[in-house]
Amino acid sequence: QVQLQESGPGLAKPSGTLSLTCAVSGGSISSSNWWSWVRQPPGKGLEWIGEIYQSGITNYNPSLKSRVTISVDKSNNQFSLKLSSVTAADTAVYYCARSLVRGGYFDHWGQGTLVTVSS
Amino acid sequence: EIVLTQSPGTLSLSPGERGTLSCRASQSVTSSYLAWYQQKPGQAPRLLIYGASSRATGIPDRFSGSGSGTDFTLTISRLEPEDFAVYYCQQYGSSPPLFTFGPGTKVDIK
Numbered sequence: 208q209v210q211l212q213e214s215g216p217g218l219a220k221p222s223g224t225l226s227l228t229c230a231v232s233g234g235s236i237s238s239s240n241w242w243s244w245v246r247q248p249p250g251k252g253l254e255w256i257g258e259i260y261q262s263g264i265t266n267y268n269p270s271l272k273s274r275v276t277i278s279v280d281k282s283n284n285q286f287s288l289k290l291s292s293v294t295a296a297d298t299a300v301y302y303c304a305r306s307l308v309r310g311g312y313f314d315h316w317g318q319g320t321l322v323t324v325s326s
Numbered sequence: 327e328i329v330l331t332q333s334p335g336t337l338s339l340s341p342g343e344r345g346t347l348s349c350r351a352s353q354s355v356t357s358s359y360l361a362w363y364q365q366k367p368g369q370a371p372r373l374l375i376y377g378a379s380s381r382a383t384g385i386p387d388r389f390s391g392s393g394s395g396t397d398f399t400l401t402i403s404r405l406e407p408e409d410f411a412v413y414y415c416q417q418y419g420s421s422p423p424l425f426t427f428g429p430g431t432k433v434d435i436k
Binding site: 314 | 358370371373376377382414416417426428429
């Protein structure tokens with residue numbers, strides 16, 4: 208059973224960079240899946256941030272594209288998110304999730320990690 | 327960008343009742359790429375339905391999905407106490423953003 212686990216600082220400074228990692232266990236990140244980041248501001252809905260394939264191919268949400276970098280580390284079976292120039296509006300629970308190639312849905316999710324943007 | 331609208335915003339029902347949740351898209355969605363999730367407080371979303379009508383592994387058969395084009399429905403045939411939660415629809419498209427979610431429907435106890 209694939210499991211995903213987010214990790215990273217729970218606090219980021221305004222104008223700084225938010226950095227998170229998602230460790231994948233119970234399966235290989237090199238399998239035929241896409242690996243995504245999804246966020247949820249407190250009390251609000253879900254927003255897809257972007258995804259990466261094992262080869263390094265990425266797709267981003269245009270609303271965040273200028274500030275987002277997603278990368279993959281196959282040797283450690285994990286992938287990462289960097290979001291730059293953060294503001295209070297980026298305060299959210301950040302989830303990593305898996306989608307199957309040609310699946311179009313997220314079948315496995317991490318538990319989520321809250322990142323607060325504050326000085 | 328395809329925008330998803332869910333109705334009602336809140337659905338107040340009693341255990342044992344039937345719940346019908348609606349998801350409407352601003353443009354036609356390929357049925358293969360419409361999914362539903364359940365989210366409880368403090369938890370990650372859980373996949374219920376994919377491909378508009380296929381139940382995910384381990385999902386009870388009281389959950390069913392239907393619809394096509396721009397109108398999709400999640401039906402909970404008989405609400406159990408553990409079904410009171412927020413439900414999101416989600417679509418996958420060919421142009422960015424690839425994945426979009428509806429705003430959610432909260433099912434609470436009447």
